[in-house]
Every structure is written in structure tokens, then in C-alpha cells.
Amino acid sequence: MCILKIEALNKRYGNHVALSDFHLEVPKGIVFGLLGPNGAGKTTLIRIVNQIIDQDSGKIWINGEPLKLSHVRNIGYLPEERGLYKAMKVEDQLLYFAQIKGLEAKAAGRKIHDWLEKLSLVPWRSKKIQELSKGMAQKVQFIATVIHEPNLLILDEPFSGFDPVNAEIIKNEILELKNKGTTIILSTHRMESVELLCDNIAMINKAKKILDGPVREIKKSSKRHRYRVKLMPKPGMVLPSFDHFKQEEDHVSFTVSLMGKSPNLVIQELMDYGELHGFEEMIPTIEEIFIQKINESHGE
């Protein structure tokens, strides 16, 4: 069953269409990437799921139930624009965020302590946020998002604003939560940053979904069976004109297409030209697939 299902969602701001007939299904227990350039409609979608704004039309289900107010207990949300009360103590702050999500004070206290220990923040628990370093405040921010143990974690541009060390820590925490069964939705315009993290992705452009599915399958179906070749030509050998031909210091590089032949056969043919140093399939990056998809949709 899907933890999140969206059907025919529409949202306009005046004349601007933010989401148009949007459908989405997010399976349980995976990391789901919501990709697209700035202004594509990602944040609008996330805000609607978080019930911060209302859709104009369309339906949303969480765990098979129509979206309702009490679902805030099941969702953890780290917005792109985030912050903390500067003059509030770390512990008080986390308690407040847990309580407004619907957690009892007693249960929250225990969880807060566990998390502070895990991210080595215990010595700072009675300090105000303004007394903390930026990195530490970021950790507190992350704890505030997950303190109520949501089934669905929605992170909008989670790595922007985090320094590399903290980004790594957060990445590991995300994977650990996933192993415990939490579903995580990552929204970002920096596609390369989530390629390795996501199981599934959906691509959004100009209020519309243009592609979705498991990353592996998307990549497989986007393969164009082209290979990058590194070759040291035999002396005096005249090479046919290859694509992307480049003369390097001691070798040449170019790309070939299989043209229905098997890779082994192509390798054999190439060996006639000289000594083969490399033969590697060119797998498109998510970003390349995205650009290709946009071009396709423009062509339609």
C-alpha cells in the first residue's frame, strides 16, 4: 500500500498555475525524491500535503485515509525555510515542537534525551539556540523534525544550509530511519545530490509531473547503449570518424553506439584499430534524463 497517494491535484495562485492535474503514489518504506527546478511546484505540493495551504481540487490519502488534521502526528516536515526560537533553550524548544505535533510531555522528554545523546548535544541541552554554533543548531533543527517519530518524513531541500559534515550525518540518519520503516520524501532542485539516496523519484516541471518510478528502472530505460572508448591507436592507423572524438596525451577517446551488435563484438572490431584501454557504458545521470525529458515534452 502507498503511504501517500495524490489524485488530480490542482492549485493556482491568481493566474499562476502551481500544480496541474497532479498524480503521485509514494510506496511505503523508501526514500522518494521529488525533483525539479525552482518554481516547478514542489513546495506547493509539500505544503498541501502538510495542510499548510489548501488545494483547489484533488484528493490526498495518507495510509489509505483521506488527509485530515490529525495526520500532522504522522508527518515530519523540514521546510526549506526553517529556523528555531533563538531565545529558547534546546530542550524546551524540542519539547514544544514535539507537543504541538501531539506527543505527551513525558514520552517526548525521553525521546529528546535519546536524540541529544545520539547527535552528541547533551552538554548543550540547557543552552539557548543563539548560544549554539550554526552546525549544532542544524542538528537541533533535524531532531525537531523527527522527534515525534513520523511514518512520513518530508524534507524540502534538506542539504541546503547544512555544512558538509552535518549533511553527511543527516544523510546517515535518513538511511537509518528508512531502515526502521520510515518513508522519506526528499524535495530538491539539486538532482545530483540525491541520486544515490533515492529509491524512487518523481520529476516535476512547470506544475506537471513529467516522469516517475524507481531510479534503477528510469536509468535502465534511459540508456542509449552508447559506450565511451579509450584507445591507443596503432602507428599510422587512420581512424574512422567517431563521435565526441578527443585526442588525449597518449590515447584518444570517443563514443560508440552498439547499433544492435553485442558489446563483445564491438570490442573485437575496436581492437583492430589499436590497444583498447577503456570500454564503459555511458549511463545518463538523473539530471541528463531530466533535461532530455523536458526537451521531449517541448517537442510534443
Add this chain to the structure above:
Amino acid sequence: MANKIFLVIKREYLARVKRRSFIVATIITPLIFPTILGVFLWIALSDLPFEGAKIIEVVDENRSFVLESNEMFVFSYRGMDREQAREQVLQGNRYGYLHIPELDIDKPVGITFYSMDPPGISLIGNLEAAIQKKIEEIKLFASGIDPEFLSELKSPINIRAMRIGQGGGETVSNTVVNYGVGFLAGILIYTFIFIYGNQIMQGVIEEKSSRIIEILVSSLKPFQLMMGKIIGIGAVGLTQFLIWILLISMVSSLVMGYFGMKMPQQQMLEMSQPEIANWQGENTQLMEIMDLIQGIDFVTLIISFLIYFVGGYLLYGAFFAAIGAAVDNPSDAQQFMFPVTIPLLMAYMGLFIFVLDDPNSNASYWLSIIPFTSPVAMMGRISYGVPWMELALSIFLLTSGFLFTTWAAGKIYRIGILVHGSKVNYKTLWKWIKQN
């Protein structure tokens, strides 16, 4: 759901009450009033006769000017000549001496005052008044009229205003007391709305600019957040007022108690006969004031004060919250302050120009009915007595007023808190209110 509003109220309340600035302001402010009061009393008491009064030797060559001592100076008649008097002044036994040469009663010239320190205007004025009075008496006596009789002619008049109640009862009503009550209550509400309304605005701007807001509204309805903030800050204000009232009355009664103890016992012994009579006269005036205070309908006064205090705060609090939500920083808030400051200022000025001057005029009526001005203006009328129908209408309109402003502010707030960096004007606000 109500539970979540309570969480917001609690956070807003504790976050402010725990601040050092709150604790300092709460303790220092009430100490200022009694201190001022104490200083005044101390000055007043140390100026009383026989202690700080100046002794003046009168050298009277007519032997008929027996001047009455008063609070400022005591006259001494030792029958000295000018040389002796001068000696006494130089030795510091006398502040100065007054030389009255032989006078033509119709043309009193040549009276001179000698002292080491140059005398102030008020001292000279007082001396002149004392001599003038004496001459008057002498002249009256000469013309056959008994000065005693003349003073009996002047009887002090004090009109007692009685209010006829609907039920047939009569209560003492005093314009001065009513004025004071209306003035105080009106100003208190006005100040409270401004100070704590501003805090609401600052609080909203803080949440917006520190970007906490989106996290909050993913867990709470914007309306819960707004109401929680308004109520929480209002509770902080009430707490502060309550502590002030307690502290002021405690310290004041300490100060008054200290001086009060000293006053009757020591002073009574030192007072001369006419002064005791005078003091008792003042005392009957005190009794009259007590009588007047008892004439005030405290139940109505306190209940309506609380209603207008809370109603006015909620009405304007919603405004302040909406303004905070519409802007990114306090300096941008200035452009939206007019709808708040203008009616409040009108209420404030109306209180002085119309309501306290004539609580039953047309202007006073409307000012106390329209919800934007009624919290301040009605308090100016309450102690004079307001018909129940008018009071009910005014409270009904105030309640609808704050329901309306809260509704409109909620709409602006809901959208405004998520808008960053774009310039907002009245047109955009109107668009937000219309938007679903």
C-alpha cells in the same frame, strides 16, 4: 485542538515572563510611584510650621501690626530696635527683620525687609499679603465694621451632586472623582493596547523572520497560532498589571503608613488651636471623599473595565498580529499602523475633548458605541452611569468587532506568514482577505 492553543499560550507566556527585562520592569515600575509620592510627602512635611519656618523679627514703629504667622514664617515681637534686630539676623537667630516705619494708613510706604539671603518672590508676596490683610482689618475697624463679622460673611460653598437612580435610590456623585476614574481607566486601556499590541506584532515578525513559522503551521492551524499568541501576551500583560497593583498598594501603604503615623501624633501636639480646627475641617473633607468613593458602583465599574480591557485588547491585538504577518521587519510595519493608531488616537483624544467634558453629549455617545473607540471612550462614561441598553449595545458591537477583526486578521495572517521578500500593500491585504 483547544489543547494546542493552550500549548501556544503557555509558550508565549513563559517565554516572556522568564525574560530578565520583564522581571526588572515588573519590579522597578511600581517602586517608582511610591518613591515619588514619598519624596513629595517628605518635602511637604519638612516644610511645615515651627520646624523649617523662617523666624522674622518685626520692628514696628506703629505698634499696631500684629501679623499672623503662617506656614512660611513665624513673626516675633520682641520690641527690638533696628540695630538689635540686625544683630539677631547676623547671629543667625532670625531669618530677617521687617521694618515698618510710622505709616499713613492710606498711603503705606517705606516698609522694608532685611535679610542675609535674598528673599524669593513668594516670600515677599506672602509678606505683602499679610500686611495688606492687616491694613484691611485696621481700616475696617476704623470704619466700624467688625472684621470677625466680615469673615463670617464668607461661607465656603461645596455643591453636592446626587444621582437619581432608576430604582429610586440616590447616590453621591462627584464630577472630580468621576473624571479621575474615567481618565485613569481610559488611559490604562489605551496604554495596554499599545504596549502589548506591539509585542504581538514583534512576536509574529520574529517567527516570520526566523523562519520558524512554516514548521509551526505544519503542526498547528494558523488561527490557533495567532490566537495563542494574542491570548498568551495578554496574559503576560495582566500578570504584570496584577503584580504592579499589588506592589504599588503594598509599598504605598508602607510609605503612607510611615508618614501617617508621624503626622497626627507629632503634628497634633505642635499645632495651635486654630490649626487643629483647620485640620479637622480637612478631615471632614476626607470623609466626604470617602463618601463619594462609596458612591461609585464598583461592581459595574470593575466588570465593565474588564470587558472593555479584554475586548479592546483582542480587537486591536488581531490587527497587530495581521500587520506582523504582512511585513518582514518592524520598519515595514509603519505603513500599516495607521488603521490602528488613528482610531486609538481618536478614542484617546475623544476621551479628553468630549467624553470627560460632557459624558452625555452626542460625540461621547458615538465614541462609546463604535467598537474601535469604545474601549477607551466608554470607560470615561462608566462612572457617570450609562444606561444598560447603551452598555449592552456597545459591548455587543465590541464583541462583533473583535470577532470580525480576528476573522479578517486570521485571513491575512494565514497567507502573510508564508510570504517573504515581496512588498505588500493595502491592495494585497484586501486580496488575501477575499481569498479562500
